[in-house]
Amino acid sequence: MKEIKAIIEAYDCIDRSTTKAALATVVRVEGSSYRRTGARMLVMDDGVWVGGISGGCLEGDALKRARLAIAKSQASLVTYDTTEDDQHQIGVGLGCNGVIDVLLTPLSFEDATNPVEILKSCMNERRQTHILLTVIGLEDDYQGLQAGTMLRYTGPESIAFLDNPSLQAELTHTIEVYAEKGRSRPKAFDLPDGRTLELFIEILPPEIHLVLMGHQYDVLPLARLTKEIGWRTTIVANPQKLMSKLLAVTDAIVTPADFSTILIDEHTAIILMSHDFKTDKYNLPKVLQTAASYVGMLGPKVRSEKILKELSEEGIVISTAESERIHAPVGLDIGAISPEEIALSILAEIRAVFSLRTGEALRLRTTPIHERD
Structure with a gap:
């Protein structure tokens, strides 16, 4: 992105x-x-x-x-x-x-x-997964399509101009399969006149959105690295407590009272990093009610276990599905010491989770790094 x-x-x-x-x-x-x-x-x-x-x-x-x-x-x-x-x-x-x-x-x-204009229109819209179809192989033209043509797929109606029910059904089914797997691949389709239409079907999800709930100094290196990667960052804190340097590396700053106004979807990761036990304990049930796929908490394991224990004693039950979204302590075990190294550890784990990977060393993989057909 x-x-x-x-x-x-x-x-x-x-x-x-x-x-x-x-x-x-x-x-x-x-x-x-x-x-x-x-x-x-x-x-x-x-x-x-x-x-x-x-x-x-x-x-x-x-x-x-x-x-x-x-x-x-x-x-x-x-x-x-x-x-x-x-x-x-x-x-x-x-x-x-x-x-x-x-x-x-x-x-x-x-x-x-x-x-590029189509890509721009995608970027200007509300966060969503876009599906783009690009003609990469076609002799002459077909129904206005020619090599290099790109169009957005927004549902079966968006390819109705093909005026070929069989082709439309096959293309729609292929798009659904690719979208479910999050895969972008080329695919060839037979045309009624014997020609072949080859399309690049691209699944373009929104960038990862990182919501940082805290105002301490360790927010800055995490926000900086997130910006360098190209993800979106929202900080939830009292603006008066934040360092001015954060303005240049943050997409949005929201007060805790306005947390509900943040657009949080399945491509969002939330980090509880207030360094205050009561604050993180208060925020955990709230963030678990969102669609965020990843919820991380700073601090040792005993701290997060204590938070969960106290919430349970207060009648706030964390389901198994919700527990699987919680990553505490947050980050991968890389021996991180400094705030910058801790930020690297956190973002590496988030990338691994969203990629459905374990975060292990690549040299230990027994299969190719990237999925192949």
Whole structure:
């Protein structure tokens, strides 16, 4: 999400009287790759680019090919195969041993539905998971679609223009499967006339939202690192008790009395870090009533156990499902000592939880790092 926002910002700053641009998007990955599907790079014809599609080995070649696509005003699909032991193959030195398809789409600034404009519309809306369909393979055109076309899927009605019940049903079913798994993948569909329509189906969830409930000095390194990652941060505290430096790294500051006004969804993590036992004990039942998927509490295990014990004695029952959302002590066991290291530990655990990972060392994995078809 941070990359998309950077691309939109750069796009809005382009001098359209002198500069043309294209969007490079990773639409298929087989095997290993530094970046995954959905990685993007905005390329200007003056040689400037924002974002990235690899660890740096493909960007130079993609820049040349993007400028060619701009000159032709035609989208193109480029395949980088790093599995071949060919010294002339771009990217082979990376050693990733994978195949990457990159779609290069020239951007028409006059077109309100060009890919960057569509991404911008997604960012401007209320937090939700967006589903984007991009044509990556199609001979000629079909019902107004052509290579490079991107559209938003908002339900079966949004693809009614295809005027093909069988195709619409198959596409809708595929989208539902991908959305349930949170997967972005390409998929080919047979057209009635024998041609093939290949789409990149992208599931684009909102950025992780971190709600920090506290005002002590350790809020600052956590907010700083969160901003660097590209997540959203809301601090719940008395504004008069917060350091002024927090204003530059926080999206919102909300008083405890206005906690209910915060938009909290399943992509939200809440950290209780007031350093006050009574305050955290008061806040825990309240935050468990929200849709937040992750609730963390600072402090040793004995402290959190005491909070849960006292709540139980007061008749406030924490269900098994609610207990599974509580992470106390918060963070991964990395031997963190300083506030900055503790922040790293906390954010690493949150990322692991939202990715359905354990947080163990990658060298201990017996399967590929990323899920493969």
